[in-house]
Amino acid sequence: MNYVAIDFETANQSRFSPCAVGLVVFNKEEILEEYYTLINPNMEFDPYNSIIHGITEEDVIGSPTFDDIWDELRTYLTSHLSIAHNASFDMSVLRNTLDHFNITYPEIDYLCTYIISKNVWPGLINYKLNTIAEWKNITFKHHDALEDARAAAKIFQHALIESDVEIADELIQKHRFIPGKIFEGGYTAAKSPKKSRRKSLKVNQLNI
16 A cells, blocks of 8 residues: 655745645555655745745745646645644645635545654654654654655654554554544544543442
């Protein structure tokens, strides 16, 4: 089974300001295909964001806008289960940018490697992408869209292997993950497994 990991970098705090996107198509064993492009958001860059990812307004001059590349992105995202680390951010960027361009949401199913990591490897100091990557000996350049997507893909591969499952459906079933979904008119977020609530029984002891 193939998956696609995705990562966005943004020009500023606006969730509709993607300035780079990285995609990695992979399966349990290997990376099959990679895609990366700068994106011209046609808006100002926040210096803070540029410090983090190193992309400036000058870098994106002549780069395609989001609507220029959307058909290609949509093919990747609707053909495979999508994977992202801290998927709430990347999927929010995707939704807000689609809204900005008045593009109808396609159907996209996705999982979050942040949520997956917290359940597959409990007890880590934190679950940031760079923390897990270092723990799993994954070398990458943080805040580069393609490298972040590649790191998320490798983390997902580790989760499959160390959970002793072959495909995402088995991983979902084993850990009771709740996948996220984007669909026309809305979305549902990826979530951690629901914890069963046990009713506590109070026993009244009679002191005689």
